Amino acid sequence: xxxxxxxxxxxxxxxxxxxxxxxxxxxxxxxxxxxxxxxxxxxxxxxxxxxxxxxxxxxxxxxxxxxxxxxxxxxxxxxxxxxxxxxxxxxxxxxxxxxxxxxxxxxxxxxxxxxxxxxxxxxxxxxxxxxxxxxxxxxxxxxxxxxxxxxxxxxxxxxxxxxxxxxxxxxxxxxxxxxxxxxxxxxxxxxxxxxxxxxxxxxxxxxxxxxxxxxxxxxxxxxxxxxxxxxxxxxxxxxxxxxxxxxxxxxxxxxxxxxxxxxxxxxxxxxxxxxxxxxxxxxxxxx
Amino acid sequence: xxxxxxxxxxxxxxxxxxxxxxxxxxxxxxxxxxxxxxxxxxxxxxxxxxxxxxxxxxxxxxxxxxxxxxxxxxxxxxxxxxxxxxxxxxxxxxxxxxxxxxxxxxxxxxxxxxxxxxxxxxxxxxxxxxxxxxxxxxxxxxxxxxxxxxxxxxxxxxxxxxxxxxxxxxxxxxxxxxxxxxxxxxxxxxxxxxxxxxxxxxxxxxxxxxxxxxxxxxxxxxxxxxxxxxxxxxxxxxxxxxxxxxxxxxxxxxxxxxxxxxxxxxxxxxxxxxxxxxxxxxxxxxxxxxxxxxxxxxxxxxxxxxxxxxxxxx
Numbered sequence: 001x002x003x004x005x006x007x008x009x010x011x012x013x014x015x016x017x018x019x020x021x022x023x024x025x026x027x028x029x030x031x032x033x034x035x036x037x038x039x040x041x042x043x044x045x046x047x048x049x050x051x052x053x054x055x056x057x058x059x060x061x062x063x064x065x066x067x068x069x070x071x072x073x074x075x076x077x078x079x080x081x082x083x084x085x086x087x088x089x090x091x092x093x094x095x096x097x098x099x100x101x102x103x104x105x106x107x108x109x110x111x112x113x114x115x116x117x118x119x120x121x122x123x124x125x126x127x128x129x130x131x132x133x134x135x136x137x138x139x140x141x142x143x144x145x146x147x148x149x150x151x152x153x154x155x156x157x158x159x160x161x162x163x164x165x166x167x168x169x170x171x172x173x174x175x176x177x178x179x180x181x182x183x184x185x186x187x188x189x190x191x192x193x194x195x196x197x198x199x200x201x202x203x204x205x206x207x208x209x210x211x212x213x214x215x216x217x218x219x220x221x222x223x224x225x226x227x228x229x230x231x232x233x234x235x236x237x238x239x240x241x242x243x244x245x246x247x248x249x250x251x252x253x254x255x256x257x258x259x260x261x262x263x264x265x266x267x268x269x270x271x272x273x274x275x276x277x278x279x280x281x282x283x284x285x286x287x
Numbered sequence: 288x289x290x291x292x293x294x295x296x297x298x299x300x301x302x303x304x305x306x307x308x309x310x311x312x313x314x315x316x317x318x319x320x321x322x323x324x325x326x327x328x329x330x331x332x333x334x335x336x337x338x339x340x341x342x343x344x345x346x347x348x349x350x351x352x353x354x355x356x357x358x359x360x361x362x363x364x365x366x367x368x369x370x371x372x373x374x375x376x377x378x379x380x381x382x383x384x385x386x387x388x389x390x391x392x393x394x395x396x397x398x399x400x401x402x403x404x405x406x407x408x409x410x411x412x413x414x415x416x417x418x419x420x421x422x423x424x425x426x427x428x429x430x431x432x433x434x435x436x437x438x439x440x441x442x443x444x445x446x447x448x449x450x451x452x453x454x455x456x457x458x459x460x461x462x463x464x465x466x467x468x469x470x471x472x473x474x475x476x477x478x479x480x481x482x483x484x485x486x487x488x489x490x491x492x493x494x495x496x497x498x499x500x501x502x503x504x505x506x507x508x509x510x511x512x513x514x515x516x517x518x519x520x521x522x523x524x525x526x527x528x529x530x531x532x533x534x535x536x537x538x539x540x541x542x543x544x545x546x547x548x549x550x551x552x553x554x555x556x557x558x559x560x561x562x563x564x565x566x567x568x569x570x571x572x573x574x575x576x577x578x579x580x581x582x583x584x585x586x587x588x589x590x591x592x593x594x595x596x597x598x599x600x601x
Contacts, residue, residue, distance in 0.1 A: 036395045087586045093394055095585045097341060098537055101530060102582035109574025116570060216571075220526070224406065227399050235395075266410040269403040276396050277388050 016249020023229035025197030031236025041223025047205025077198025234282030328547030330503030336542035339476030344405030352508025378505035423519025540591025
């Protein structure tokens with residue numbers, strides 16, 4: 001009994017890392033330009049399909065196709081910015097919401113048209129199977145996904161804090177006008193934020209595809225979970241999202257374990273409501 | 288305005304006599320769906336358009352209306368019309384319970400909170416055995432009559448019932464626009480701090496608007512249950528449905544009296560016709576078309592298509 005409990009905790013933490021990675025892109029884009037990307041989960045879905053087709057068409061394992069998927073998603077993010085987001089940067093919130101919702105429906109529609117509504121899964125990957133660590137059985141895929149998510153989160157944090165470009169992005173997030181006076185091209189920084197934000201969700205999608213079904217609606221739950229993570233960690237905070245991801249992962253598996261698996265999603269959403277009612281700025285968010 | 292009134296009367300007359308000429312049940316069905324969605328979208332417009340509080344959880348009220356009526360009818364043999372009333376009461380209760388904490392949130396926080404509430408309702412109803420859980424509820428077949436709110440030989444009675452509901456919704460919306468409430472709501476939307484400093488109780492007026500929105504959506508839930516005679520969580524509490532209500536208002540014109548009606552006349556036929564004519568091959572095509580429409584409108588014409596008719600808008 002105790003073994004099952006620890007196992008549950010471990011799986012919660014592992015999936016929490018992936019949630020954090022999905023949320024990082026969302027929180028970065030929000031922090032920089034005050035736009036919530038409601039289509040975030042759909043980019044995850046696209047990344048998972050890319051990984052799937054790399055496997056089916058070229059026999060590439062998701063682990064090997066990961067760099068390609070990431071690059072493709074980076075480009076998709078930049079393209080999205082220039083076509084859809086740039087025209088509405090200064091538009092009212094309502095227009096921004098509807099544009100990202102429009103992208104959500106567009107990507108879902110394209111996925112449904114091209115690949116129909118079937119559930120697909122990569123049958124056998126390099127990371128199939130389980131390992132036992134101190135008596136706890138963990139799926140190798142989950143372990144690799146969690147490790148990949150931690151590495152990617154770390155890279156993003158390092159990029160923002162230690163590189164000139166990352167600092168320039170932070171500066172734009174802090175004060176667009178002042179950054180412009182310092183000679184930072186905010187337009188290019190926004191494009192970069194979309195590129196990186198979508199690329200990170202691409203990494204998450206590539207990693208998830210080795211143990212998760214792919215279908216056109218797969219993004220919707222992940223997207224809602226990402227909102228919860230972002231709110232909990234504080235809109236715009238990358239380290240906050242990391243901690244919040246783990247908490248959300250734990251809440252999900254624990255409520256599934258202690259109450260009922262079919263209700264676990266409800267507890268995650270209740271967590272969101274609890275956070276925004278009590279501490280709207282999250283753990284580490286800017287007010 | 289005189290001209291506008293004339294056009295409106297003409298529009299109502301056309302809708303009123305349309306069933307006499309339409310022998311095709313499918314067209315009749317499309318018109319019913321258009322009017323149902325127009326009614327609900329007007330409901331959304333009250334809170335989302337006039338008061339500027341973007342709700343993505345309005346399908347919850349639709350579900351509450353449908354489920355209350357169905358459960359009362361199946362288990363307690365309560366007449367659907369009374370069930371509709373009970374549904375309205377419960378929807379208003381839900382609106383108050385949800386609205387009280389949520390209306391303190393602003394912008395994205397509010398929008399996402401309404402998504403969360405809507406999804407929580409969906410999870411609850413999917414797991415609630417007494418309410419049919421994921422299987423749903425079949426509404427018992429009763430003798431065909433207006434009192435029983437069931438008609439089996441023809442769709443036309445349903446058509447007139449939903450037309451009446453639509454007219455009620457338009458009337459309610461018109462009264463709000465012209466009354467004090469409308470001015471307060473617009474003040475809440477455009478400048479909440481200014482409105483508060485003038486002594487307007489923002490919370491109260493948001494709450495009133497949300498309750499009206501809930502009632503207009505709830506009656507459609509009852510109607511839908513009696514019309515299709517089967518309800519389940521995925522057809523009554525889906526997030527996509529909530530999104531459609533906003534999209535319809537956006538296409539027609541958010542915050543405009545006839546915006547949702549115009550939006551419904553564009554959106555519903557697009558959805559239903561692509562589904563029928565493209566079949567399973569065209570899966571997703573309807574979504575591609577209307578998502579592009581939504582994006583284009585949001586970028587270039589945020590005042591909606593209604594502005595095309597009224598030349599520059601009101």
